[in-house]
Structure formats: structure tokens, C-alpha cells
Amino acid sequence: MAAPGFTCPGFPVRLLQTLALVLLAAVLCVPVLSVLASWAQWDAGTANILSEMAATVLPEYALTTVILCVGVALGVVGVGTVTAMAVTLVDFPGRRQFEWLLLLPMAMPAYVVAYAYTDFFQFSGPFQTWLRASFGLQGRLLPEIRSTGGATLIFIVVLYPYVYLLARAALSERAAHLMEAARLMGAPLSRRLRQVALPMIRPALVAGLALALMEVLADYGVVTYFGIQTFTAGIYKAWLSMDNRVAAAQLATMLLASVVLVLSLERHARRRQRFASVRGRAGSNEAQALPLSGSGVVLAWAVCGVPILLGFVLPVAFQLRALYAADWEMLPWTRYLAWGWNSVYLAGLTAALAVLLALGLAYVQRTRRDWASRGVVGLVSLGYAVPGAVVLVGLLLPVGWVQGRWPDAQLGYWITATVLGLIWAYLVRFTAVAMQSVHSGYTRIAPSLDESARMLGASGPRLLARVHWPLLKRSTAAAGLLVFVDVMKELPVTVVLRPFNTDTLAVIANQLARDERLGEAAVPALALVAVGLIPVMLLSRALRAKSG
Template structure:
């Protein structure tokens, strides 16, 4: 194909990609066009019955998670950045470990250990001769908030740590030389500079909270996400599900805008902080009581968010290996790996094509499609499911012979489509960061030497993007392995994954059997966390050098 033909075909392909990625959102919004008397009665009934409960429960949960994640993430980020104490370098990467724990796995672990029939309350009743329930109910809004706080605080920790390390350290050193006490340096310099980072991290944590299905459904909490699935699957009312999905989508978009605004303020503060800092920054050395407090602040989230859940899940494994479904575990793992490999390969190919198109011709169409793909990660899995099944249902009703319903629900096409909508943004972000490190002068030199678009990508860009491509594929692979809401509904028959099986076994109170697939997901999730820790450490060493 000649170069002019490629130029003419590119906008068509980009628009097709944009349509595929945005179809779930467009279908959810288009459900409002089906306005009739029945729909009005449904919405009226929902507003009088379930909607207030969904809204109030989601609001309470978000307030608790937002406050807890902000305090915990800011405290840990400040501890390892502004202070120097034994074990600080170890805590820098240990505090990232809860990122490897899916929130629903943490919920299973705490429920198994702390519930009325769990080992802790049984031991307390036998030891102290007590009766009845001795601990608060784990399956509650408070219990869900506890799980989300310790599972999601690393979002705030990462951004706060970067903000304080890049900007606050120099300014605090300058204030120290001017005679300002430590308390004033923290309150007047560190906290204000970290505020945009904390806001961005909290917004990310809240988006994950609102998109969650596993914890809310397992704990029996009536949030918007569980309400969407209940309206679709239990009440068989797709219009009600679409309306709930629209409300959830609007809230998530607002949070996404807040996160993007906070990121812009972080970049602005970075420029000012870099120019202001001239003195050599030195963390404050801690001894005695402050040292114990720093150890407690850093050890508590690691213990609650990773160490204890892993130990709680290992207990049933060590107690009775015979009850574990080892024979079926291979099938579950194979299904998870297969879906992850297919989805990651397609997502990387899509991201590479979009990033290359932006590199060559950053016009309005290319930028618009790229932004649409970038928004996919913020769309909750429940919204994607409803958005995919709605147009399929319309097509099946209009053209029964098309077989659209069977193609989406009875094969892996539907679930891989949902994964691409959800996780192509992860691969695209990695590809764009990789392209940012390739000088544009290389492209100009290749064109002068007569290289066309294919040759430029294959001979110049690809050798420089191999590591970036591998990292993007790994991130998408791990996200697909842990994805629960879309997989629950769209997976074909006999295609259970580790995430789905862990949820089903835990829901049936077979927590001992759920430990095996849950721990397998944790082990897979550790890979990108360790790579992230290594990347952050190398950047710190390069900055010092």
C-alpha cells in the first residue's frame, strides 16, 4: 500500500477504533432515548425505593475511604521522604505491596478470620468463656471501608511520595536554615505542596471504590455497582441497569476531571519547587519516640493490607491440603492466562498503533481517539458490561439471524472486547511514555533516508520500544487476571477464571478452597509491584547521581 493510501485510510481506522472503545458509554447514554411510560414508572419506583440507599451507601463508603486513604497515604509518604530512620529504604517498597492484593481477596481473608465462626472469635470464646459476637460485623460498610483503605492507600502514597521527594525536601531544608521548627516546616511547606498529589491519589482510590463489585457484593452492601448487576440479572430490567450505570459513569467522570486537575497543579508546583530549591536536602534523623511512631506508621498498612491477609489465606491451605481443588486449579489458571495473553497482545497492538499515529500526524481525529481510549480505564466494569450487552440485545431483537448475542456471550469475543475497552488505556499510557523518550530527530533522519511508515516503525521505533512494550503487556495481563465484574457476566460457559472462582467459592462460604486461587492472583500481582519498586529506586539513584 502506498503512502498516500495509508494517509487516507488512517482516519477511517482511527474512527473505527474510537467507535469500538466508546460503544459501551454511548449505549448507556443512548438508553435515555428509550423514554416511555414504563421507563418513567421504573425510574419513579427506583427513586422511591433503592436509589436513595444506593446513593447514601456509596457516599458513606467514599467519604470513609477518601479520608482514610488520604491520611494513611500522606502519613506514609511523608515518613519515608522527609525523615531518616532505620528501615526506611525497606519500607519504601514494602508500602507498595498492598497494590498486589485485589480488594476482594483482602475481604475474603478478613472475613474468614474475623467472622463469628472464625478462628479468632472461637479462640476468644473458648479461652475467656464468653458468649455471643465479640467483634463488630465484618460484612458492613465499615468493614468494606477498612478493606478499601488498606488496599488503595498506595495510590495516595505513590503520588505524595513523589511530590514530597521532588519539591518539599529542598524547601524544607531552606526553611530549616532560616530557623523554622520541624512542625512549622511540615504544616506550612510539606502539606500544602503535597495537597494536589493527595487529591489526585484520593480521586483514583474513589474511582476504584465505585467500580468495585467483589467487596460490595460479598459483603452485601447496596452500592451503585451491585445495584446495576441486581437490576440487570435479578430484576431482568436493562433500562434500570442502564440508568444506574449512567449515574455511576457521571460520578466517575467528575472524579477523573478532579484527578486530572490535581495532576496539572502538581506539574505547576514542580516547576516552582525545582527553581526554589538550591540547598542540599537532608531528611530529618529520628530517634526515640518519633522513631517508634515512624515505624508504627509504616508497618501498620503493610501488616493490615498485605501480611495479615496473606497469612489468613495460608492458614486453610496449611490446615488441609486435601480439600483444595488442585485438579481444577490448572483449568482456572489456564483460562486466566489465555484471556490475559490474548487481551494484552491486542491491547499492546492497539496502543502501539495509536501512539505511532499520534507521533506521525497529531491531528484532531488522532488526538480525539487517543483521549477516548485513555478514558477507558476510568469506566467501571459494570458500565462496560451494560454498555456491551445493550446494543447486542437491540441487534438480536432487530436481526435474530445475525447471531450477535451468541458471538458476544458464548465466545471470548465479548469478554476480550470488554478488556480492551477497560485496559487499553494502561498500554497506551506506557507506549506514550516510551515514545516520549525517543527523539523526534530520529524520525526526521529516517524520512531523509527514504523510510516509509512501516519501515520507521519496524526499524527505528520498535527496537527502542521493546522494553516498554513488554511492560505494557505485563500490566494489562495482570489487570485482566484480577478483573472480576466484566468476567463474571461475559465469560463463556466452562471458562471460569481464578478471579471468578475465588469469588464464587467465597460467596458459598468455602473460604478454604477460595484461598488457592486468591493467593495465585496475589502472586501474579506482585510482579508489576516489584517492577514498580525497582523503577522508583533507579530513578531516585539517578536523581542523586
């Protein structure tokens, strides 16, 4: 007698779906699994390598990474909180404009800001040269920008919008009516901020801080350009310079552990946010902001204007100055077009594949409630948190293992000499971005529509094509756009895995900047900034529509 489970007509389809989900999870989890499996290669040689690292480079990597993260954490929380309070709790001329202008640094890749600041503020740069010539001074007049302090400043002015966005949303949605009640009870502004606003937005601050710190831990462009010894820089040095895969994998494991710690803090904050969230009556979030005048307005302008100046206006101006000073006839305009086409091609292909995967996974998650769908969606959602260095090492480790045992397999060729390896790495990292947008679209589709469609005979692919897709077009377009922009700016994976003659704008900007050819680097850098402005403008438009 056949087993009861095999008598169900839908069982083979569900079995195939489950197998496909498990296979997809395995493909997208290869980097993390292979990095963790590197510890299974423990032997005397590995122990010697690890002990040598612990005695030499590892303490420096750990100390520099901690100092960088602590400095960035203090900066982004301070700037993000103050700016969010300024545009939410007080009223001054220009407040509505600052609400979206404060998002502009999100369009700036951190490494582009590093190039711009180095060109302008270094010892031989125009600013220090002008100071020495104007005032008869000698020697270095400013601290070295290529330092841990300089990198900390750059990360702060680029990453504070993560905290600003979440803190602003928390203040608008949860704290406004309580601040108004405290004001009516006679509490001064300082006490309202300290005892009402800050406790209410603390979970949002931690969540925004977690996003910023993950960007810092995953950064490659700034730390390598400045010569800072962090875990990420150490991974590439161990792999490319020392030719030591085991050391690179073990450093990648430590970096991954740091990211897991940051994620655990963010999830803890999200759990607390459920209890901190206080919903008032409809319209209670429209409490009157405190009007400012005189010196208060000037202070508000300074608080909101300085981050925009440092994080967007000055870097763009410095890049434009470098471009203006360059010899335009010597600039390789034709090659810029080729590099731009490579960037658009890789970003477009990845965005299309990521959206297809996200649509399929979101549909499965909506129609199935079993362990396979929950597990795969959970694993894919963590992909964006995995640093590019970990993805790179995790992909190349199994390739080297397979190539060493079956040289005729040519797996190394397909991963490193074609775009297959790049697309694979991009999907591991950025499918989660598409998933988030598509899932948010699905939350706005009532389950009753599915039930009605099934009663009319639409199920499976027909349900997705006839019912879900027309309602998900905007969400999928946003998902594709976000993935497209992220791939355009991606640097660490592309530097190593790109095939011959497949340079992108990000790679070329990094190479030209490292060669001190900043005038030539300005063109691809400004192109990346222009592309990054697209989602920022859409986000600011959505926020204005929501607040309106």
C-alpha cells in the same frame, strides 16, 4: 478539476488511517454511547421504573456509595500522606526497606482481602472463637466485618498506595529543598509540614485520591460479597435479578457520572500542579532528612508497619491458614490448573492485542497532529476510568437490541458464548493502561531520530519497525505485563460474559468464597496475589533506581 486535497499522493493513506481511527474509536466507545443512549428510550414505562427506583432503592444506593467514598477518601489520604512523609522527610533504621514494602498492598485484589478478613474475624471465625474460649465471653465480640465500615477499612489498606506513590514523588521532587530552606530559617517541623509540605503535595493528593475513588466506584467483588448496596451492586441486581435492562443502564449512567466527577477533580489538580511545581538546582532534592531516635523510631515503624500488616501480611497469612486447614486431598488441583490456564490465556491474548493497539495509536499520535488522532487517543485513554459494570451493560444493551430485531444474526452467541465479548470488554478497559506505558516510552525517543530516518528513506511501517520498536521494547513489555495482571484480577465483566466452562481464577475465588469454601478459595486467591506482586516489584525496583 479535482479538488486540491485529492491531488496529494498521501491523501488516500491518510483517509484510510482516519477511517480506521474513527472505527476504532466507535468500537471502544460502544459501551459508554449505548449506556447514554438508553435515556432515548424514555417512555411511560421507563418513567415508572425510574420513579419506583427513586422511591425505593436509589436513595440507599446513593447514600451507601457516598458514605463509602467519604470514608475511603479520608483514610487513603491520611495513610498515604503520613507514610509518604515518614519515608521522605525523616530518617530512621529500615526507612529504605519501608519505601518499597509500602507498595505491597497494591498486589492484593480488594476482594481477596475481604475473603481473608471475613474468614478470620467473623463471628464463627478463629479469632472470635479463641476470645470466647480463652476469656469465657459470650456473643459477638467484634463489629460485623461484612458491613460498610468493614469495606471501608479494606479499601483503605489496599488503595492507600495510590496516594502514597504520588505524595512521595511530590515530596521528593518539589518540596525537599523548600523544607530544607524552611529548616535553615528556623521553622519547626510542624510548621514546615503545615505551611510547606502539605500545600506543595495537595495536587498529588487529589490525583491519588481520584485513582482510589475510581477503584471504589468500580468495585464489584467486595460490595457483593459483603452485601453492600452501592451503584455497582445495584446495576448487577437490576440486570441479572430484576431482568430490567433500562434500570441497569440508568444506574450505569449515574455511576459513570460519578466517575466523570472524580476525573474532573483529578484534572483540576493536575492543572494546579503545573503552577505548584517548583524546580530547584540539580541535587536540591537531596535535602537531609530529619534523623529520628528512641520513641521517634518506634513511632515511624508503627506508622509504616501497620498499613503493610493490614494490607498485605495479615491477608496472606489468613489465606495460608485457610489453605493449611483445608483437606488437601479434596482440593481440585486439576481444575485449578484448568482455571489458571483460562486466566493466563485470556490475559495473554488481551495483553497482546492491547499492546498492538497501543503501539499503533501511539505511532499515529506521534506522526499525525490532527483531530482524528487526538480524539481517538483521548477516548481510548479514558477507558480505564469506565467501571466494569458500565462496560458490561454498555456491551449487552446493543446486543439485545440487535438480537431482538434480527434473531438470525446470532450476535448474542458471539458475544456471550465465545471469548469475543470478554476480549472486547477487556480492551475497552485496559487498552488505556498499555497506551500510558507505550506513550511514556515514546517521550524518551527524540523527534530528530524520526527526521533522520525519513531522510534515509525509512517512513511508515519501516520507521516503526526499524527505529521505534528497538527503543520501545521495554515500554511495550511493561505495558503487556500491566494489562496481563489487570485482566488476571478482573472480576465484574468476567463473571457475566465468560463463556461456559471458561472460569478464571478470579471468578472461582469469588464463587468459592461466596459459598464459604474459603479453604478452596485460598489457592486461586493466593495465585492472584503472586501474579500481582510482579508489577509491584518492578515498580519498587524502578523507584529505587530513580532515587539512587
